[in-house]
Amino acid sequence: MRKADPPGRNVLWRAVGGQRRDVVLGAVLGMGHQTGEALVPVLIGLAIERGVVDGDAPGLLLWLGILAVLYVGLSFSFRFSARAGERAAVTAAHHLRAELVGRVLAPEGGAEEGRLPGELTNIATEDAKRVGAVAMALIVAFAAAAGLVVSAVALLRVSLVLGLLVLLGTPLLLWLGHLLSKPLERRSETEQERAAQASGVAADLVAGLRVLKGIGAETAAVARYRRVSQDSLAATLRAARAEAWQHGVVTILTGTFIALVALVGGRLAARGDIGLGELVSSVGLALFLVGPLGEFAWVNAELAQGRASAARIAEVLDAPGDVSDAPAADTIPAAGVEGRLTLRALTHGTLRGVDLDIAPGETVGVATTDPADASALLRCLGRRVDPDAGAVELDGTELTALGLADVRAAILVAEHDADLFEGTVWENVTAAVPARAGATAVSVEAKVAPVEATAVSAGAAPAPAGVTAAMAASGTDEVARALPHGVDTAVTARGRSLSGGQRQRVALARALAADAPVLVVHEPATAVDAVTETRIAAGIRDVRGGRTTLLVTNSPALLAVTDRAVLLHDGRVTATGDHERLVHECADYRTAVLT
Numbered sequence: 001m002r003k004a005d006p007p008g009r010n011v012l013w014r015a016v017g018g019q020r021r022d023v024v025l026g027a028v029l030g031m032g033h034q035t036g037e038a039l040v041p042v043l044i045g046l047a048i049e050r051g052v053v054d055g056d057a058p059g060l061l062l063w064l065g066i067l068a069v070l071y072v073g074l075s076f077s078f079r080f081s082a083r084a085g086e087r088a089a090v091t092a093a094h095h096l097r098a099e100l101v102g103r104v105l106a107p108e109g110g111a112e113e114g115r116l117p118g119e120l121t122n123i124a125t126e127d128a129k130r131v132g133a134v135a136m137a138l139i140v141a142f143a144a145a146a147g148l149v150v151s152a153v154a155l156l157r158v159s160l161v162l163g164l165l166v167l168l169g170t171p172l173l174l175w176l177g178h179l180l181s182k183p184l185e186r187r188s189e190t191e192q193e194r195a196a197q198a199s200g201v202a203a204d205l206v207a208g209l210r211v212l213k214g215i216g217a218e219t220a221a222v223a224r225y226r227r228v229s230q231d232s233l234a235a236t237l238r239a240a241r242a243e244a245w246q247h248g249v250v251t252i253l254t255g256t257f258i259a260l261v262a263l264v265g266g267r268l269a270a271r272g273d274i275g276l277g278e279l280v281s282s283v284g285l286a287l288f289l290v291g292p293l294g295e296f297a298w299v300n301a302e303l304a305q306g307r308a309s310a311a312r313i314a315e316v317l318d319a320p321g322d323v324s325d326a327p328a329a330d331t332i333p334a335a336g337v338e339g340r341l342t343l344r345a346l347t348h349g350t351l352r353g354v355d356l357d358i359a360p361g362e363t364v365g366v367a368t369t370d371p372a373d374a375s376a377l378l379r380c381l382g383r384r385v386d387p388d389a390g391a392v393e394l395d396g397t398e399l400t401a402l403g404l405a406d407v408r409a410a411i412l413v414a415e416h417d418a419d420l421f422e423g424t425v426w427e428n429v430t431a432a433v434p435a436r437a438g439a440t441a442v443s444v445e446a447k448v449a450p451v452e453a454t455a456v457s458a459g460a461a462p463a464p465a466g467v468t469a470a471m472a473a474s475g476t477d478e479v480a481r482a483l484p485h486g487v488d489t490a491v492t493a494r495g496r497s498l499s500g501g502q503r504q505r506v507a508l509a510r511a512l513a514a515d516a517p518v519l520v521v522h523e524p525a526t527a528v529d530a531v532t533e534t535r536i537a538a539g540i541r542d543v544r545g546g547r548t549t550l551l552v553t554n555s556p557a558l559l560a561v562t563d564r565a566v567l568l569h570d571g572r573v574t575a576t577g578d579h580e581r582l583v584h585e586c587a588d589y590r591t592a593v594l595t
Helices: 009-017 020-053 057-104 117-158 160-207 209-215 218-270 276-288 290-317 371-381 404-410 425-429 465-474 476-482 500-513 530-543 579-585 587-594
Strands: 341-348 351-358 363-368 389-394 411-414 518-522 548-552 564-569 572-577
Touching (some): 009 057, 009 290, 020 057, 020 117, 020 276, 020 290, 057 117, 057 290, 117 160, 117 276, 160 218, 218 276, 218 290, 276 290, 341 371, 351 371, 351 389, 351 564, 351 572, 363 371, 363 587, 371 411, 371 548, 371 564, 404 411, 425 465, 425 500, 465 500, 465 530, 476 500, 500 530, 564 579, 564 587, 572 579, 572 587, 579 587
Parallel strands (some): 363 548, 363 564, 411 518, 518 548
Antiparallel strands (some): 341 351, 341 389, 564 572
16 A cells, blocks of 8 residues: 655645756756866876876976866856755745745635644745755755765776775765754754744734733733743754754764775875875865765755655645535626525524525624624624535525635625734725725825815826725724825734724725625624714615625614614524614513613
8 A cells, every 4th residue: 555645745846846947957057066076186186196296297287277177167056056046945935935825815714723823924934945945955965966976986996995985885874864864853843833833922912912901911921922932942942952963973974984085095095006196186085075975964954844844834735624615616796696695594603593584685783692603603604614504595596506706706794803904094995896996096185185075196096986985984084084194094014003993994994895795794883982883884874775784793873774683692593673673672682782
């Protein structure tokens, strides 16, 4: 039975194979460089034989001239070989990073499960860099092998004993070096795992810094990071000790081997079996062997670290998706979606047999007594997971029978904790708008003028009506007027430069501006005052008129503008009807909404 390939082998093959042109070019030039290096002591020996032993001055000058030409070739071959190697390593790492980002952002999800954002960042940077470095390591390995072969052939011409000593001793040294790299590979993998965990915890703490300060949990947060950081430090030290031990033992073995070659050459010269020039060449070749053998020790270490990092990358790339894209999925263009949303005995997480039918163009509010019910509902509607039982249907077709791209185009789920991106307010609002509207330039007058009357800079297209309406409905027009540069104000990563209420309104404007056939909004106004919340509720109703809208919220102001409200209690629909009637007639609904 064929043994399964080790994890990460395909990653290594693809990373190196994708740069085969530069790898081959670098290897050929590197082999030429090492061949020239190996020929240097041979030429010096010949120059000594002609000039010193034979007294041939023209012959000495000839060999010195050849030696000078050789050094020029060595300079150029090394320079361009290193350039090709670095280009291969950097490009391979870049392609791996792009592949990792694509997998993390893939519609089916799953790659981020069990991993903090900082950990994924570490894999996409440090691990990708180590795998890319394997391309350079292979170039160095081929070059070193060429140097060893040429040295062995040269020594065979000088003495059969010396040549056989190198040919037989070198494979033994390489095998020992490979064995010594095994502990380093294991410890390097552990080191990268611990470093990724430390990066993930650090990113997590920075993201929640305001909350930590607000609840006075700085001490606990610091203790948590210190514990994870110390684990990472211990793993790094263990890997460093393994690498130092490997280098040290390989250096001792290499030095012993070279000393043995020099000793044998000296005894042969003392007995008169080889001449003075041949002795100089033999000693020079023995000293030259330090380079290739040392490079093989470095190559073994790089390959060990590269294999460990490739295995970690493979875990992310091969992670199973939370959902699968149906290979023969039905295609429903977003423009042709009517917007009928049906839940049939939907069961997932805390949801138990939820039945709900939402007509096209209807605005329905969903109140919950358990936040977990809302989370499970949002995950199913956005098809981030498939239900354990039952189904979600769009216009009579189950979501599992539709392509993921079609589902995401037709149903937009705007979650409560949606992040903003680095850029301007305008770029965030129009991020999900078709390209024709996404690049609209807004003039400086937008800083102080109402959005409805925004003037555009010379030559620019007017702001799309849908975007203008979305900003007004969400209250983002007020946010823009309060900012120093209006909608052109820069927003830092995750919107940290804005207050909680401002972030929430910009995120809602982005969802409304997308103008999806079906919009699901989760608690869009928890960080604003009551007056603004009422205005937002009315704005959503106006902007989404005629489009299917589901408001998952316990806000009385938002539920009041819906066509009907539904109560999820203990994972089931226990009440449905007009918001005002439910407040008066349903105790569970009244408790969920008014307390």
